[in-house]
Amino acid sequence: MYKEILFFNRKALFNYDFFESYIAGIQLFGTEIKSIRLNKVSISESFCKMQNNELYIINMFISKYEWVTTFENYSPRRDRKLLMKSSELRKIECKIKKYRFTIIPTKLFINKKGYAKLKIVLAKGRKLVNKRDIIKYKEIERDIIN
Known part of the structure; x- marks a missing residue:
């Protein structure tokens, strides 16, 4: 399924309880995919938001590709549209309204x-x-093993 996992959001594992996951494409510029392949991206502080029946990732950092000079007004933290089927988007929107979930990106x-x-996840804080x-249980497990 995955070719290579570039980034994993460890902060999300600690701060949220996960319920349901989906996989979405990202609408990118040509130079942004090159920056992603060079590992110049961060999803640790990002989240997703529904706007006009579409899903956007907000605050995802993709640095400017260093070999291109045509982008003078490039914003590394711009809102990027997530590409999903409309039926999945409707399901997500209903669950957000009904259960008050947050949409968190976990893997890029x-x-x-x-x-x-x-990979996005419906989660609750x-x-x-x-x-x-959780910290206490991890320390107890560590002590038992050692």
Whole structure:
């Protein structure tokens, strides 16, 4: 399924409980895919938002490709459209309204055809108490193993 996983959002594993996942394409400029292949991208602070029945990733950082001089007004954190089927978008929108989910990107990878894909997850934020419990359980497991 995956050719290579370029980025994995570890912060999301700690801050959110995951419920359902989808895979979406990303609408990019030609130079942005080159920057992604050079690992000059970050999804750790990004999130997704529904706007006009379309899904956008917000605050995803893709640095400017260094060998191109034609983009003077390039914005590395611009909103990028996610490419999904309309039926999937309707399902996501209904679940967001009904269960108050957040859409979080977890993996950025390049598939076998060479397209950049993003794995997004419907998630709910964890409370501080739950985060403390997770840290406590990890420490206990570490002590048992050692």
